[in-house]
Amino acid sequence: MNSYDNKKALVEAALIAAITTIFAFSTMYLPLLSILIVLIPVPFMILAYRHGIRYSILSFIIFSLLIGIVTEILYAGFLLLIFGPMTIIMGYYISKNKEPYVVVGLGAIVAILSIFVAFQLVLSISGINIIDEIAIVSQEIISTQVEMLKNMEVDVLSVDQILNYLLMIIPAILIIQSLFISVGNYYLSIATLKRFNFNKVELPQFSTFRLPPNIVLGSFIIFTLSYLTTYIEGIYHVSLITNVTLLFIFLFFLQGISVVSFLIKKTNIPKVVRIIVIGVILFIGPLLTAISFVGLVDSVVDIRKLKK
Numbered sequence: 385m386n387s388y389d390n391k392k393a394l395v396e397a398a399l400i401a402a403i404t405t406i407f408a409f410s411t412m413y414l415p416l417l418s419i420l421i422v423l424i425p426v427p428f429m430i431l432a433y434r435h436g437i438r439y440s441i442l443s444f445i446i447f448s449l450l451i452g453i454v455t456e457i458l459y460a461g462f463l464l465l466i467f468g469p470m471t472i473i474m475g476y477y478i479s480k481n482k483e484p485y486v487v488v489g490l491g492a493i494v495a496i497l498s499i500f501v502a503f504q505l506v507l508s509i510s511g512i513n514i515i516d517e518i519a520i521v522s523q524e525i526i527s528t529q530v531e532m533l534k535n536m537e538v539d540v541l542s543v544d545q546i547l548n549y550l551l552m553i554i555p556a557i558l559i560i561q562s563l564f565i566s567v568g569n570y571y572l573s574i575a576t577l578k579r580f581n582f583n584k585v586e587l588p589q590f591s592t593f594r595l596p597p598n599i600v601l602g603s604f605i606i607f608t609l610s611y612l613t614t615y616i617e618g619i620y621h622v623s624l625i626t627n628v629t630l631l632f633i634f635l636f637f638l639q640g641i642s643v644v645s646f647l648i649k650k651t652n653i654p655k656v657v658r659i660i661v662i663g664v665i666l667f668i669g670p671l672l673t674a675i676s677f678v679g680l681v682d683s684v685v686d687i688r689k690l691k692k
Contacts, residue, residue, distance in 0.1 A: 574588070
């Protein structure tokens with residue numbers, strides 16, 4: 385029986401590697417699919433749940449070799465570096481049925497580390513600084529937008545001020561992006577497993593989303609340490625504090641919008657209306673800070689009584 389299961393797992397691993405290779409190859413020639421490249425870990429995470437992490441790793445290695453053969457070795461190396469560690473970590477903890485915030489959090493941490501390592505490798509190999517390239521592209525876009533607003537007689541900051549702020553918050557943007565990628569891969573993996581009747585898998589509802597229990601204490605400690613860097617020479621403390629602030633505002637905003645979704649759900653409003661209301665909130669600037677405060681309060685007092 386074990387021999388049959390092993391053969392079945394190997395066949396499935398090879399099949400997933402082949403299908404993912406075709407998908408990754410097609411994204412190079414179909415721009416509309418290129419944004420979906422971030423979902424490459426999904427089939428390997430599903431494989432990890434079904435047959436164990438070793439088959440997932442084997443399948444990802446086969447995929448990397450295949451994509452290197454049909455495209456370029458550098459592209460294969462890029463995919464391996466960016467998505468390999470996240471796939472292994474998230475696949476392992478999904479197979480162990482860990483809590484969603486553990487899987488997503490660890491996946492995001494590994495993803496952001498992989499991105500920074502990739503930036504350094506590109507710099508050391510080709511001499512290209514990706515941050516500088518981002519600055520050049522951003523400057524062109526910002527200049528166009530600022531000029532358009534000025535023609536409409538709207539008061540705006542200068543291009544240099546906007547660009548400097550944008551470059552300053554790049555670390556927070558990359559971390560938030562990694563969180564979205566991690567959440568997307570996790571949710572799609574669990575939804576697929578649920579679709580194929582894996583009864584042990586529970587698809588988390590956004591209305592019950594919660595940050596880790598010690599998030600408030602952790603954020604306080606990080607803020608304190610960030611502030612103390614003002615007394616250390618050589619550290620650009622303004623950038624550090626700005627990025628930390630932006631990151632925690634985003635995290636508490638996620639929990640806050642989850643609380644809003646939970647409360648609206650209690651009123652039995654149709655799902656379509658609930659989605660529209662949440663969508664409107666996302667586009668009302670002044671409400672964003674208020675929603676983040678709601679998330680902070682929920683982290684402290686448990687408004688939804690989810691612990692019970």
